Amino acid sequence: MSQNTWDKEPRPARLEERLDDGVVRCHLSPRNCRIRPGQHGFCMVRANRDGRLVTLNYGRSVHATEETIETEAVFHYAPGARILSMGNVGCMLNCDYCHNWKTSQARHVEDKDVYHYTPEEVVDIAVRHGVKVISWTYNDPVVWHEFVVETAALAKAAGIVNLYKSAFFISGEAIEELIPVIDIFSVSIKSLDPKYYRKITKGWLEPVLEGTEQVFRAGKHVEVSTLMVTDLSDDEATARDMARFVGERLSPDVPTHFVRFHPDYKMTNTIRTPVDRLERARKVAMDMGLNHVYLGNVYDTESTNTWCHRCGQLQITRYGLNADLVGLDAAGACVGCGARSPIVLLPDARPRARVPELPAAEGLDLARFDWHGDVRALHVQVRNTSAAPVRAYHRRYGDPAADQGWQVIDLAPQESFRYIAAKSTAGEVGVQVAVPPQCTSSLHQVFDRAHFPTVEASAGTLNEDVSPLPLFQPRARS
16 A cells, blocks of 8 residues: 555645535536545545545645746747746546656655645745746646646746646636636647547547637637647648647637657557658648647757748747747847747846856766757756755757856755756757765756656766656556
């Protein structure tokens, strides 16, 4: 029997309906789970305790991680901006290919992978590190509803933008509680085939589409994406269905992303999506009238760049999870024709400070990680074990165009901090990390956009061993 304690501090939940005999109904997702005393809903993180609906994951999170906004399939808002990614435990779906199954499926969660945060602590991390966007992401923020709503309100008051990355299997009532505090909605629409939704995600389609329309009509910044699963949904029919939905029920100007799949969870007996199929899907959608169609989880293609829809001027170049503004002025206008761009700029989303050389007197531990195969991103986790502030550093190497010196990571006393480094040019070889003796640090390989679990890169570990999380092992039938 599990000895985990992460779910042992229930908090009152929103969107509760009290029924007879101590039964409650949860109105957070379209399931409207009817939960008897002592039982859980489908997500396994909302439950009935003594006739009241409670949430079991309030403030329970994977490690807060600094990334770039491109990790969230958001290309038209603050390109290249640093974001603070926050993920939690549980999910209202159970997709067969889930890249975050170790946390999305609550029965697999272990205490060692769970961190505890208060709303104030999340906002403080963002403020101290100069991060202007908090992204509610990873497993899915829907089941973290109370914590998201409360923390996002604090963040908004502090001048921080809130991004909601979700499969959006959520009720209209819950969406209305999000609209006042969420600025960006990045919606992952798994397919436009109702049978696919039922079989592969264990949810159903129409509430996802209705919810996406609801936030679009509310005037929020919306981008949509579809994971193109090899030999399952990586075809022209999927592209046509997505283009039809976006063009007819949203707007041809809504950015649409076709995302490359990697095998995971219950779908490992397959291969990554062939890139030529993604390129074909993009062409189909653009031929049907969509103005901004991108590929995700791919490198070395112009299909991640942004051009002016009026004059064809190249405005933003992207390589993986990195973006450079090359054809927009400070006001967001095209330098070619002067037309106002649909890109929302966030001028104060400043980069980290850099130094040309490492301080010689600090006795820094140094390690490097070289990109290999499809592993072109890395999570770096550093922890200051001392009672005084310290600095850690990282840099890119192998390509002078990418190596702009050592980025500085300022760590508060006892702070644990995690951030992503992603390959930024074709010639870049890898990254180097330098930490002082007061820090422990470890490196974790990441496929594509960030996900959990990650796999520890033993060759790159500095001074702390981290065990790789296991592959999913299905239970044998009795």
